[in-house]
Amino acid sequence: MVTAPSLTEQVRRAARQEQFLEVLSAEEATRRFRAALDLAPLEAETVGLAEALHRVVAQGIAAAADAPPFDRSSVDGFALRAADTAGATEASPRRLRLNGEVLACGTAPAIEVLPGTATAIATGGVIPRGADAVVMIEHTELEEGGGAAIALRRAAAPGQFIGFAGSDIARGEALLRAGTTITSREIGMLAAAGHATVPVVRRPRVAILSTGDELVPPGTTPLPPGAIPDSNAAILAAAVAEHGGEPLPLGIFRDDEAVLEQAVRRALETADLVVMSGGTSKGAGDVSHRIIGRLGPPGVLAHGVALKPGKPLCLAAVGRKPLVVLPGFPTSAVFTFHEFVVPVIRALAGLPPRAETTLEASLAIRTPSELGRTEYVMVSLSETADGEGLTAWPLGKGSGSVTAFSQADGFFAIPALAQGAEAGMPVQVRLIGEARLPELSIIGSHCVGLDDVLEVLAEQGIRARTLAVGSLGGLAAARRGECDLAPAHLLDAKTGLYNTPWLEAGLRLVPGWRRIQGVVFRPGDARFEGLDGAEAIRRAAADPACLLVNRNAGSGTRILLDGLLGGARPPGYPNQPKSHNAVATAVAQGRADWGMAIGTVARAYGLGFLPIADEHYDFFVPEARLERPALQAFLAALESDAVRERLRVLGFTPA
Known part of the structure; x- marks a missing residue:
């Protein structure tokens, strides 16, 4: 009879160091990985022009036809013989008889232009036999007496206003060379030169497997305890397509070694590159690294890279086919994907390496770092006070953040031998895509009411x-x-006033709205029901079994709560999340018993609420920036009836 492992044995298994046998530098890990792969572009395939956008030309293409395919007029006017116009002046015009046809686009000429005659022709019309020039209609006068004719008061040169066949593209001329990325311009050129299809490098098929017992498909409701939506698969699939690959999302796989191994083997049969998300960190459910060892040589090339985020990354190959196991945390997964996998996808797709742009910025705050591995810090950029430079603000959301990569403008590196980066020091920020400096930069305390005001600005096109x-x-x-x-x-605390005591020269205070701060707790908790807020805090602080979820130092809520605690440090005090929502979530899920948050958030989470203070949520504004159009638009929105009503609906009182 097989018995379940004891708790002690489960812990031992979870702690067993089966991975990270050799933590490598990012450079060495990259070298080993690429040395094991064939990074030549994949074979060619032929696609129609409608499917060719952003594809890479696989082989040189010559024009199949002349463009234009015939001599054509480049103006509306009359096709004629240039010799018939010699000597024409305002005083002595030349009279030419009109032929009995009008050459519109797509009309084949039927009448030869003989000496002394002309044929009406539209822009793009086929030049008729006998004609060697075109005159603009504006330079002629129509004469109707004695038969249709035109009077011409200026001479024309041979070839005037004629686009000759093949003058743009000649049949057999080199049109596109191998390696060219096809844009709308190239598609137009191919069509004009007689091509309906084009040979392109086949897009690499990238299989994406998500692993972990905790994962559920996005949109799953209600969310089971401990479960998280599989955001990585969606992010990675989009990134694969963004960089020239064809994503093959294969779904979520539990931490079942046999099932996962079978899925990976199938993926290797159909895909050019296999990416697994999760299963790299040391833990009881992590099995990916063991599976790779059974798939064939060369196997694991690097498992553990000296960087943050992304240390658990596993780079492997089966034959010459790449297999990558990304960390499960979103920021780690996306960052390592872009650093290690994207270059491989682009090489297989025939695309050039990504163009990288670096900007210098001043670091806003001191940023600590772990000694011994390079740390990449995601930052958001803002303009300095003089508008001449940039300030880099670390996002500080950690490797588990889903939003850090999308909100960041770029990142900078803290070297492995440094213990951090000091505030004010210059850093080299490598941009993620294009810099997206906002028109309105807001730094400080967050509130859901602010989101509503900014939604109004977004409708006006203000970033x-x-x-x-x-x-x-x-x-x-x-x-x-x-x-x-x-x-x-x-x-x-001394004056009982909000915000105004912090005013100083160069700053202006713009009133925002009033909101109620209070104690949040789970409904039915007898330790709080029926009490006023101050008494509830006094009792909770004295109860060793009553667990607090605090707020981060520097937040207005923390300052208010510290004043009410009067120096007390109740259980849970060191737990300091950075938002009202995080406090409400901790209480709602039973990880804490009480905390401080605004009434709007308490209602959203179905929590009990004991009012404490009617606080002022206002805006400090540097006077030097007051005339900025985006700031003026914000102030106007703040005063508008529509925004004030939206704030009231949320439970706030506009100032």
Whole structure:
């Protein structure tokens, strides 16, 4: 009889160091990986022009036909013999008899242009036999007496206003060379030169397998306890297509070694590259690295790379076919995919390496780093106070963040031998795509009401960016002139006033709205039901079994709560998430018993709420930025009836 492993044995298995046998530098891992692969472009396939956009030409293409395919007029006018116009002037015009046809586009000429005659012709019309020039209709006068004729008052040169056959593209002329990326311009040229199809490099097929017992398809409701939506597969599939590959999403696989191995073997049979998401970190359910060892040589080439995010990355090959196991956390997965997998996809697709742009920026805040591995820090960029430089704001969301990569403008590296980067030091930011500097930069405390105001600006085409760094962090940014708006709700314990005690020269305070802060708890909890907020905090702080979820230092909520606690440090005090929503989630899920949040969030999460303070959510504005159009648009929206009503619906009171 087989017995289930004991808890002790499960822990031992989870801690067993079966991976990271040799943590490599990113450079060495890349070298080993690429040395094992055949990175030549894949074989050619023929596609129609409608499917050719962004594909890569596989072999040189010559024009199949002349363009234009016949001599044609480039103006509306009259086709004639240039010799008949010699000596024509205003005083002595030449009279030419009109032939009995009008040559519109697509009409074949039927009448030869004889000496002393002309034929009406439209732009693009076929030049008739006998004609060697075209005159513009504006330079003629129509005469009707004695038969249709034109009077011409200026001479024409042979070839005037005629586009000759093959003058744009000649049959047999080299049209496109191998390696050319096809855009709309190349498609037009191919069509004009007589091609309905084009030979292109076959797009590499990239199989994507998501692994992990915790994963469920996006949109699953209700979300089971401990489950997370599989966002990686969607991100990776889009990134594969973005870089010239053909994504083959194969779905979610549980941590069943036999089932997963069978799926990987099938993927290797049909795909040019296999990407697995998850199953690289040390843990009881991680089996991917063991499977690779049974698939065939050369197997694992690097398992563990000295970088952050992305240390658990596993690079392997089966034969000459690449197999990559990405970390499960979204930021780690996406970052390592772009660094290690995208170059392989682009090479197989025949595309050139990505163009990379680097900008210098001043680091906004000190950023610590783990000694011994290169750390890549995702940052958002904003203009400096003088508008001449850039400030880099670390997003600080960690490798588990889904949004960090999409919100970042780029990243900079902290070397492996450094323990961090100091505020104010210049850093080289490698852009992710194009720099997307916002028209309105907002740094400080976040509020759902702010999202509604910015939605109105978005409808006006104004790009805004918010960085939630807390009220004090935003105030510091406003003092340095690094943002347009710094939302804050700072309570001065001495005066009992919000925000105004922090005003100083160069700053203006714009009133926003009032919102109610209070204690949140699970409905039915007798430790809170029926109490007022202050009494509930006093009792909870004295109860060792009552667990708090705090807020981050520098936030207005934290300042308010610290004042109410009067120096007490109840259980859970060190747990300091950065948003009202995170506090509400912790309480709703039972990981904490109480916390401080605004009433709007408490209602959204179905929590009990004990009001504490009617706080002021206002905006510090650097006076030097007041005249910016986007800031003026924000201030106008804030005063509009529509926005004020939206704020009321959310439970706020406009100032």
